Amino acid sequence: MGVPAFYRWLSNRYPKIVKDVVEDDVQVINGVEVPVDTSQPNPNGVEFDNLYLDMNGIIHPCFHPEDRPDPTTEEEVFLTMFDYIDRLFAIVRPRKLLYMAIDGVAPRAKMNQQRSRRFRAAQEAEEREREEEKLREEFAKQGIKVPKKDRTAVFDSNVITPGTPFMHRLSVALQYYVHLRLNGDPGWRGVKVILSDANAPGEGKHKIMAYIREQRGLPGYSPNTRHCIYGLDADLIMLALATHEPRFAILREVGRGGVGCGVGVSWGERGGCWPPGPRLASLREVGGGVHEACWGVEVAKKPYQFLLVNVLREYLERDLGVPTPSPLDKERVFDDFVFMCFFVGNDFLPHMPTLEIREQAIELLVHTYKQLLPSMGHLVEDQPRI
Template sequence: MICIIHLQIPTADGVAPMSKMTKLQQRYFKTAKYRADSEAEAILLTEIFRAQGKEVMPRDTYELQNPVVKMPGTEFMEKISAALEYFIHERLNTDPEWKDIKVILSDANVPGEGEHKIMSFIRAQRSMENYDPNTRHCLHGHDADLIMLALASHEVHISILREFDNPNGRIPARFYQFVDIWVLREYLELEMKTPGCKQDTERLIDDFIFICFLTGNDFIPRIPSLEINEFAVDLLIEVYKTTFNKMGGYMVNTDKIKDKYGVYLEVTRLEKFFHELSLCEEKILLKRYELQEVCYHPCQ
């Protein structure tokens, strides 16, 4: 199959919503404290090694070690925008393979995170009368929220191109993989469905996205007992399946919302879900305590 790319949307993060900025501020404070502690420790070790007559190599410093440099409104991001504009202009005028490509640049001067701006563009395209439902989209990025945003769009033909380093082998190499959203949708349909119930796949996906919020993201904190590396998503799906009949249906509802992309929550159903989930919390915390005891006292 030959895929002709007819549109590119290079994006850079603009000013994020207030909730994201708050979490970033907390993260930067923690990073700054860690950096200050590490710097003090490094200075102390350097003095000790030099007193012992050992040679200490000077440490390299890089401009991008400070994450604030890459925030919207900084001189660095202005340079990035100018470089992108030059690159796009140069390619459109000199590269014959770019002659049929339409490029839309959304730099740091446009508010919103890059992936959210792209998804807004896709939703805007879908609302047009002449939109082809078989249009295929390919997004490139590492963030896991790209997967959630693609699912939330309910657009079937989306692929996410992810780049990763070769974990094996002595020669550094980069590989690419596709995450095909239509395949993920099929797996979610199989995983989320409650036996004996006739369920709507689109609404199951909406509920899946919502319950995954409980593990936290860039905008909201997570529930302390839920850690993704402790298979929290598997637990949430299992609790959802066993609780679906007790809840009486889906938690996320779009029926009474005039806004096409707006939703509201069925609070009584959410309460039942939280109750069932809370029954697992004590076991999770006790298991963590036992693992910590084993780590602290490995010989016992």
């Protein structure tokens, strides 16, 4: 979900908040892969204390990965997920905490939206199934041999819902994975691991933020703790600003582009050739219309970027700061910015019809805010922060 176009707007307006990730490559020695030693210093020149994973941003891509064929069993999904977490852990290399949060039962408004979206997804999948059966019948009438369609046990991603048997098996698999890494990977040694599965209510990102706020209120908490959160939603930027943590970074994918063979028909941002996934496996021999080499296409490794919230805080302090009768509280300025962004949409809340990010809505809000701040004061009521 998130806020469409917000990340692009922010990175264009404040370019120095984005930093490309530097990764150590997995080495192959005598045909054996040697994993990255995560106990070594971080190649990005910064050491993080805590890493938080919004797991739904990992689970869904593992159902339809871009760098390999779609999985056909739950075991393949779990293995893909473990590889995904390994790569994120190797990028950030947290030294104190790894917090993995899976979406639990969502608030009522979000639940209504999810229900309509998933009913629509099930209906569209049924329509695609009927269309494919019609095509198979037409090919059969023309005497074209069509391979049988591979049935997959993980075709329906609607099982990624709190309360399903799949989510229970996923929780057990992640517990096994954590146990394996804590006992066998030197980079995990001394790291506290917390797994909040789908049995705990609330969305993963909000459970993470509640944990951070709770830790801020404990005695002995260090204000210099370095946090890094991975997630695909743009509203993580607003949530990170709302924590008022001075050392915060968001790990994001640069894009979803791939490298296709150049022969098949393009199928969107994912790259590659049409038809993708299992459909390509079943129809690649039909009439020679699909390039034979498309099935083994090599997809580029997705790069990542850090969004530096501490640099964004400096940008906002300079951009929104205006002379006022009383001293300006920069923390309240950040709260005001988050509040204003609610009007252009926030997760399941629709944006105002007259405000669209692509039509300079945030620039209008910022300009109006700077004009009225000296006379009206801050938008958000000052409250004690934990």
